[in-house]
Amino acid sequence: MPVPPPVSVSTRTGAHSNGLARFNDWPRELAEAALLECCGSRRWAHRMAAHRPYPDLASLLAASDEAGYDLTPTDLAEALAAESAPCLHHAAPRAAHLALRAAHAAYEHSFGHVFVICMDGVPPSQHVDQVLAAIRARLANDSDEERSLTAEEMRRLARGRIVELVTEAGRPDPLP
Structure with a gap:
């Protein structure tokens, strides 16, 4: 990504x-x-x-x-302990909330910390798609690669x- x-x-x-x-x-x-x-x-x-x-x-x-x-x-x-997972606007569809919650849970289970991503420059209408795609892609990383990406996002x-x-x-x- x-x-x-x-x-x-x-x-x-x-x-x-x-x-x-x-x-x-x-x-x-x-x-x-x-x-x-x-x-x-x-x-x-x-x-x-x-x-x-x-x-x-x-x-x-x-x-x-x-x-x-x-x-x-x-x-x-x-620094990660002070972060919260990216969330959706309350008016987003229920399915989007469920998908994001499941993706965050899978990420936290795999890496032991909250998923972080910088969304500067990404239109709000694309946030959920970007976050879900990034979580899916980053779940394939080994812990060293993910630690490096997480530090860059921070x-x-x-x-x-x-x-x-x-x-x-x-x-x-x-x-x-």
Whole structure:
């Protein structure tokens, strides 16, 4: 199954640069807590927060990738424990919910952890088909190959969440 392209990084100023400046100024504890929402590894979040300030979003994302590549099996297990399986909209057909639940159960039985996949850039109407196809394909992997793919998906998820975090941090505070 082809891997979708990584989250694109805009070089324009605006929400990203404002958000990055705010993120860089946050107290370390706040930055670590926000980063834990991007990747559930405490060591990853600590490392990312400790290396601030980041000069631009591309540098932040590169640091995220580097920290992701350095995750130990224990760090990856911790990050996976913080994840939940991709789910469907409540209005999706019952058969789709059942198929997805069965596929997740088979995956977790085979590999001992939740299935993760980055769906950035995939239209919501294609999510269920993409997730089911990916689970089926990845069930054929041996544990080493799957561990590598899972780590890559975690890196991709973290990148997308960081972009979201920095964009959210760059929005003006709501009026009281």
